[in-house]
Amino acid sequence: MDIEQRQTEIIDHFVKQAEVMEAASLSALVLEATSHPSLFAFSEILSSPNVHKLEGTRYSSSRDLLRLFAYGTWNDYRSNAGCLPALLPDQVRKLKQLTVLTLAETNKVLPYDQLMQEIDVSNVRELEDFLINECMYVGIVRGKLDQLRRCFEVQFAAGRDLRPGQLNNMIQTLANWVCTSDNLLQTIQEKIKWADAMSEAYKKHRKEIEDRAEDVKKSLKKLTRPTWTHEGMKRCTLKLEG
Numbered sequence: 001m002d003i004e005q006r007q008t009e010i011i012d013h014f015v016k017q018a019e020v021m022e023a024a025s026l027s028a029l030v031l032e033a034t035s036h037p038s039l040f041a042f043s044e045i046l047s048s049p050n051v052h053k054l055e056g057t058r059y060s061s062s063r064d065l066l067r068l069f070a071y072g073t074w075n076d077y078r079s080n081a082g083c084l085p086a087l088l089p090d091q092v093r094k095l096k097q098l099t100v101l102t103l104a105e106t107n108k109v110l111p112y113d114q115l116m117q118e119i120d121v122s123n124v125r126e127l128e129d130f131l132i133n134e135c136m137y138v139g140i141v142r143g144k145l146d147q148l149r150r151c152f153e154v155q156f157a158a159g160r161d162l163r164p165g166q167l168n169n170m171i172q173t174l175a176n177w178v179c180t181s182d183n184l185l186q187t188i189q190e191k192i193k194w195a196d197a198m199s200e201a202y203k204k205h206r207k208e209i210e211d212r213a214e215d216v217k218k219s220l221k222k223l224t225r226p227t228w229t230h231e232g233m234k235r236c237t238l239k240l241e242g
Contacts (some may be wrong), residue, residue, distance in 0.1 A: 004158075010039045018048040026050060027062040034069045035090040040098060040140060042070040043161035061085055070161045073099040074119055093134060096120075100135050104143075104157035112150040124150070 014033050021029060033045055045051065046066050054063040065084050068077060074095050077084065087095065096119040103110050103118060112124055121127045128145055131152055135141045142156040 006038055007041055010036060011041060011044050014039075014045050015048060018045055018050050021050060023054055023057055023059045026054060027059045030062040030066050031088075031091075034065065034094060035088055037090070037094075037138075040094075040101070040158060041161050042066055046070050069095065069098065071163045073102050075099070078120075096130070097134055097138070097140060098160065100131070101140060101157055101160050104141055104154045105160065108154045110152045110154060112152070115152065 014029065017029055018026060033039060033042065046063070051063055051066065054060050061084055068084065077087070077095055099119050100115070103115070112127055116122070116127050119130065121130060131145065136143065140158045141154060144153040144155070146153055
């Protein structure tokens with residue numbers, strides 16, 4: 001089962017549970033969801049009507065925590081730790097995994113120094129172990145560890161939840177891509193037409209040269225063929241008889 005299908009099943013499970021739960025139970029559900037080893041998308045749970053009702057209650061920090069896991073990073077948590085519940089080890093690991101995904105969304109080469117700072121690890125060995133065991137082995141990213149250049153080359157990264165406002169930016173980016181692709185296609189088509197025209201012109205020119213060469217050959221044959229007059233033939237006959 002691929003990671004997308006597995007994600008969908010887990011999300012559906014938590015969304016259905018959220019639909020029938022009250023505040024205290026929802027707080028426990030958020031803890032379970034954000035600790036789940038195979039769940040990396042949370043916006044659908046966050047958009048549940050019952051989760052919205054946590055806003056302004058003594059359980060509102062659970063909704064804030066769920067929002068953090070949907071859109072935030074480890075540094076976001078450290079900056080707002082005083083307003084959020086303390087994280088369990090599984091949640092810490094999950095948030096650091098999500099941080100790697102966030103970086104991989106916009107960068108295909110991630111320097112080790114940047115990664116160590118973003119996920120708060122102290123040395124390269126610890127970083128590489130995390131990338132291998134907690135990211136690549138899990139299947140959320142694929143890539144190459146380049147120890148010589150001290151970087152991680154991203155080949156694939158699972159997508160995170162779209163942040164508020166990010167959808168419009170993505171639509172604009174896709175629209176720009178479509179426009180660029182259309183312009184490129186038009187340019188390619190023009191180049192093909194030009195190449196076809198040049199090919200036809202070349203064929204026509206070659207045919208003209210071949211025709212002219214054939215005419216020259218015919219002219220040369222006429223010039224080198226002996227022409228016998230009546231007097232010449234008579235002299236030749238007399239000479240042979242004599």
